[in-house]
Amino acid sequence: MESVPMRITHQRKVILEELKNLGNHPTVDEVYIAVKKRLPKISMSTVYRGLEVLSKNGYIKKLETIDTQKRFDDNVTSHYHFYCTNCGNIKDAPIKPENLGKLQKEIGEIEKIMEDSGYKVDGYTLEFFGVCKDCDEK
Ligand SMILES: [Zn+2]
Ligand SMILES: [Zn+2]
Structure with missing residues (x-):
């Protein structure tokens, strides 16, 4: 870019x-x-x-x-999101890339599989969805 x-x-x-x-x-x-x-x-x-x-x-x-x-x-900064399917708000997930530990390594391996198949991977997103705290309390 x-x-x-x-x-x-x-x-x-x-x-x-x-x-x-x-x-x-x-x-x-x-x-x-x-x-x-x-x-x-x-x-x-x-x-x-x-x-x-x-x-x-x-x-x-x-x-x-x-x-x-x-x-x-x-x-x-690198962070992940939680999408509330009830109110539509997007919050920052309370996790950091380092919390993903092993998963992140595995994603690296998955990216390699993608690259070996000819896809140029620039990144990935990890998104959580469900009901946020505010909606859950109502
Ligand atoms: Zn909500
Ligand atoms: Zn954010």
């Missing part, structure tokens, strides 16, 4: 700040609504493009999830 050094424009700074304020892996719509409060003239496509550029440059992460809506994450 090629990345051109990014200009942090004022708009992108606001997008980044609002993404961090929202937390909880907001959708493009949610970021747009928040940003629009500060920059009333901004368009949806500018926000979307801003998010794409920020993620390409490693400031944020684009989530690859089973959710159909595109979501973004201000946590760029």
